[in-house]
Amino acid sequence: MAFNYEQYLRPGKLPHIWCPGCGHGIVLKGLLRAMDACHLDKDRTAVVSGIGCASRLPGYVDFNTLHTAHGRAAAFATGIKLARPEMTVLVVGGDGDGVAIGGNHFIHACRRNIDMTYVLCNNYIYGMTGGQFSPCTPMGDKASTTPYGNPDPTFDIAKLAIGAGATFVARTTAFHATQIDKLIAEGIRHKGMSVIEVLDDCPTAFGRRNKFRSVVEMMKRFKETAVPAATAAKMSAEELQGKIVTGILHREERPEYCEQYQQVIDRARGA
Amino acid sequence: MAKKVALLQGNEASAYGALYAGCRFFGGYPITPSTEVAEVMAVELPKVGGKFIQMEDEIGAMASILGASLTGAKVLTASSGPGMSLKQELIGYACIAEIPCVIVNVMRGGPSTGMPTGPSQSDIMQARWGTHGDHPTIALVPASCQEIFTETVRAFNLAEIYRMPVQVLLDEINGHMRERIELPEPGELEVLDRAAPSVPPEQYLPFDPSVGDVPPLAAFGSGYRFHVTGLNKAPDGFPTTRAELVDAEERRQLRKIEAARDLIEKNEEYLLDDAEVAVIAFGTISRSARHAVNALREQGIKAGLFRPITLWPFPERRVAELAKQVKGMLVPEMNLGQLVLEVERVVKGACSVSSLTRVDGEPITPDQIMEQIREVC
Structure with missing residues (x-):
């Protein structure tokens, strides 16, 4: 039987704002399938975002939803989670929002290993403002503010998350639709900070400036350059040039922040 | 029964006032001269099952309290100087999304790093207009440590009832000054909670x-x-x-x-009934002003003190009334002339308005106020 998305969508809030061909809708559907698989209680789940195209997602879904300020989603989410540890907290947003203006909040949420799931839609560009380069735009690529090619080196979001201390880090692409929900569900079930990077296509602001003639071409590139983590482990650095390593990239057990703070409460009360 | 008393710093008094009001979440970031507020909350909140978090920056601190407030908690942050500049972004968010929160700003010299350990009253226009866009503002300006305690409680009540950020403006002097405080018993001061929805x-x-x-x-x-x-x-x-x-x-x-x-404004009027000259002063400087008024009265000069305890919204009506009674007003403030602009706007030329400013890191003294009043009279 087809999955019933309507049970999680707010009536009357569609159509969404995303352009035809945008991958955010694929992420939305994957997210809802993951939340369903984890049997999340709508009343006890918060979905938090910052600013940008991907950050409009919470408005469409029937949970406790918070569309915050640019880059601040992880910090708002930290407040919700610490105040109400029994709630499940998810963050959704884009690359500029998450690791440029929100970079500080992102790495510190990872460091604390606070129990939340951050779904970061990396489409290499600031889409909502019309296509300026982000810290994830590949070097040499074109954006409205890199008209002669991007001179800036690129963030590897997964490496950033792992380095900062996230205890579950995974990556997939908008092409690998059936992997999106599986990885997000794993992230939700994981106790601690989980980061799922979804490489996403922005045909309007990124694709058309960078010689992708269609959405299909953008999807094809995801399909052709993706390498599962297990396969990548057997490949040389040279062979991995230009490839996207997908799947679970890092998983470890480490004390979770709210549980650590409960110990602070116990010590303060002399327990 | 004897009152419980304590010798508390103003910053500490604001933290204990917050706890009295039921604050159960603090998100902060270290900055002079406000840090003691965070330090007390770090000690006391876990004892009552509350949460303290030191965030990665001032913006994150503000974000964390707004997230926590949306779960129903009463929340506090504290900051100073450049930290308050950073908080402006999400003070605006709290205004438009109508999220209750209290922000203690222990004012220091500026702009920028300025004089971190020096007192100032130069954030009062920032408190009113610091975040972009039109928005309401409530800011309270207690003068003594006892009043810092009670006004912090009131700040929580106002935040919860009007569903908005409320700022408590201290300065480096009354934030760090120690005074004897009578600690109110539970139930002695009014503590109000936000309204719950009446519909399913x-x-x-x-x-x-x-x-x-x-x-x-x-x-x-x-x-x-x-x-x-x-x-x-x-x-x-x-x-x-x-x-x-x-x-x-x-x-x-x-x-x-x-x-x-009428429910938010709060002023103290001292010897104003027959006053010919009114000093408009708040916070630490109102203490110098009271001293000056007493000394001037002894010399036969009919001076009085008007002390806003709620600074924003500004007590427009009462100041306008006073302007018709007195010959002149003096506005001493530890900045380069901010409140005087508001007084002039409200007085509309009905009496003379004189400004006394100081930004060298020292408080305005009673002598300075007396001297200027003698010149005016």
Whole structure:
């Protein structure tokens, strides 16, 4: 039987704002399938975002939803989670929002290993403002503010998350639709900070400036350059040039922040 | 029964006032001269099952308290100087999304790093206009440590009742000064909580103007699922650009304070009944002003003190009335002339208005005030 998305969508809030061909809708559907698989209680789940195209997602879904300020989603989410540890907290947003203006909040949420799931839609560009380069735009690529090619080196979001201390880090692409929900569900079930990077296509602001003639071409590139983590482990650095390593990239057990703070409460009360 | 007394610093008094009011979440970042507020909260909050978090920056601190407040907690942050500049972004978010929170600003010299250990009253216009866009403001300016305690309690009440950020403005002097405080027993001071929705979840609209200018705020996790955004929004909380809805929302958010001025304003009037000259002073400098007024009275000069305890909204009506009674007003302040602008705006030339400013890191002394008043009279 087809999955019933309507049970999680707010009536009357569609159509969404995303352009035809945008991958955010694929992420939305994957997210809802993951939340369903984890049997999340709508009343006890918060979905938090910052600013940008991907950050409009919470408005469409029937949970406790918070569309915050640019880059601040992880910090708002930290407040919700610490105040109400029994709630499940998810963050959704884009690359500029998450690791440029929100970079500080992102790495510190990872460091604390606070129990939340951050779904970061990396489409290499600031889409909502019309296509300026982000810290994830590949070097040499074109954006409205890199008209002669991007001179800036690129963030590897997964490496950033792992380095900062996230205890579950995974990556997939908008092409690998059936992997999106599986990885997000794993992230939700994981106790601690989980980061799922979804490489996403922005045909309007990124694709058309960078010689992708269609959405299909953008999807094809995801399909052709993706390498599962297990396969990548057997490949040389040279062979991995230009490839996207997908799947679970890092998983470890480490004390979770709210549980650590409960110990602070116990010590303060002399327990 | 004898009162419980304590020798507390102003910063500590504000932290204990917050706890008395039921604050259960503090998100902060270290900055002089406000840090003691965070330090007391770090000690005391876990004892009552509350949460303290030191965030990665001032913006994160502000974000964390707003997230926590949306779950129903009473929340506090404290900062100073450049930290307050950083907080402005999300003070605006708290205004438009109508999220209760209290911010203690222990004012220091500026702009920028300025004089971190020096006192100042130079953030009062920032408190009113610091975040972009039109928005309501409530700011309280206690003078003594006892009053810092009680005004912090009142700040929480106002934040919860009017569903908005409330700032408590201290300065490096009264933040760090120690005084004997009588600690109120539970129940002695009024403690108010935000209104709960009176309708079931399926009928709940988080910004419903038909239930009044301050629609009840449900808590995340309580069964009321709703949407919060920093965009202009319709009564259901979802973004809108419909002109009449945007206009109605913006005007309601200012009106909720304007219409409640009598409940929010609080002033002390000292020897003003027959006064010919009024000193308009707040916070630490009001203490110098009181001393000056007493000394001038002994010399036969009919001086009085008007002390706003709520600075914003500014006590426009009362100051305008006073302007018709007195010959002149003197506004001493530890900045380069901010409050005097508001006084002049309200007085509209009905009496002379004189400014006394100081920004060298020292307080304005009673002698300075007396000298200037003698010149005016």
